[in-house]
Amino acid sequence: METDVVIVGGGPVGLYLAALLLQAGVRVRVLEQRPSPNGHSRAIGIHPPALAALADVGLASALVHAGVPIRRGLAISGGRTVGAMEFSSVSRRYPFVLALPQHRTEQLLAERVRTLDPDALVRGARVTGVADDGGQVAVSVGPGLGAADPARGYAAQVVIAADGARSGLRQQLGVPVARKTYPDHYLMGDFADAGTHGEKAVLFLERHGIVESFPLPGGVRRWVVRLGAPAAATDPLHLAHLVRDRTGILPEPGSNSMLSAFSVHTTAARKTVLGRVVLLGDAAHEISPIGGQGMNLGWLDAQALAPLIHRVLAGTATPAEVCRYESGRRQAAARAARQAGINMMLGRPLPPALLGLRNAALAAVASSPPVNRWVARRFTMQ
Structure with a gap:
């Protein structure tokens, strides 16, 4: 099947790029190996520049309506507020950070893609290989996770690998990555919000x-606790007790709706444009x-990439671009x-004397409106 662009991966980044291209008249197929949407609420924060990008596909208003706008952040230590961050000055259009579970964000993006082209999103399709001859890319496709569809193939002028941090397509292409591991480990979960x-x-x-x-829609609050080692136990009661021991607040374990542990590392592909194949987002x-x-x-990557894709399709893109x-x-x-x-460094354990110094520094930042505004803009990707 011939198309203009094949996007490998139907997560939030791949779906957003698909919507951008489809509404400009580009033929797109999004190949997602999962047969059904993911219900896990992993990423939850949408910053003002990303909301402005999502407005380009007509979704910002729907996202804001579905989410919780966070207009203020507090820093508390030992039961005392040591600082506050206001987001009112970070953006005229979106003076907040929007909290919305990733599965809901993906749902709205998928609906937008289907409105533009009911056939654009193909679920249960696993990309098994690509072959770029310089003018066209052949994409080999087999059944995905739990899919019963027969294998299919696509021919596209451009292929986008938006298949996540463990990108199978990146591995197939043999792209080396630089990897860094941090001494930071976390356990997080969603519980009923006591208000x-x-x-x-x-x-x-x-x-x-x-x-x-962080507050979430539907009377839910996410709790994230830094650990000194990878989580040995991942049950709601354990997380609730960790929160209580450090903050004095006990989330209701029986209300838990999501639980996840993760350790922090970063990866960076040595090359992200390989002929007519482009790595995007976490890939x-x-x-x-x-x-x-x-x-x-990832959304901002896609926003920057879309004009380049148009020039590639028109045959006017230059190596310099x-x-x-x-x-x-x-x-x-x-x-x-x-x-x-920097965010991780501020959250690491400290002895009492250094903890007091850090809190004093945060209080000084919070008391200076110009510095507070600058920090808020940095935090929200301005």
């Missing part, structure tokens, strides 16, 4: 490590989830990784 902090994000800066807390560069920038970075795209997105990923590193 103590309303629609504020809260960072509990405690001696044994940070606890992060190109995975960064720490702390700070919620990864999914947003390709280089500018690749270097620009590499720089954006490096900035995001640095910010994530």
Whole structure:
């Protein structure tokens, strides 16, 4: 089957790029190996630049309506508020960070793609190989996870690998990656929200490590606890007790609706444009989830890539344009990784004396409106 663009991976980044291209008249097929949508609420934060990008496909209003706008963040230590961050100045259109579970974000994106082309999203399709002859890319496809569809093939002018941090297509292409491992491990879960902090994000800066807390739609709150080693137990009661021991707040274990443990590492592909195949989002560069920038970075990658794809399809793209795209997105990923590193550093365990110094520094930042605004803009990817 011939098409203009094949996107490998039907996650939020692949679906967003598909919507951008489809509404401009480009023929697109999104090949997703999962036979059904993922119900896991992994990424939850949508920053103002990403909301502006999502407005380009007509989804910002629907996302804001579905999510929780976080307009203020608090830093608490030992039961005392040591600082606050206001998001009112970070954007005129979107003066907040939007909290929305990833599965709901993907659902809205998939609906938009289907509205533009009911056949664009192909589920249960696993890409087994690509062959780029310089003018066209042949895509071999077999049944995906739990799929019964017969194998199919596609021929496209451009192929996009948006299949995540463990990108199978990147591995097939033999693209080397630079990998860095951090001494940071986390356990997170979603529980019923007692309403103590309303629609504020809260960072509990405690001696044994940070606890992060974010409101979600439907009266739910996410709790993220930093650990000193990979989680030995991943049950809701264990996480609830960790939160209580550090913050004095006990989430109701029986209300848990999501539980996940993760350790932090980063990867960066040495090359992201390989002829007519482009690595996008986490397939190109995975960064720490702390700070919620990864999914947003992928959307901004796609927004920058779409005009280049149009020029490739028209036969007017130049090598210099390709280089500018690749270097620009590499720089954006490096900035995001640095910010994530700072976020993790602030949440690591400290002895009482150093904890007091850190809290005093945060209080000084919070008390200076110009500095507070600058930090808020950095945090929200401005």
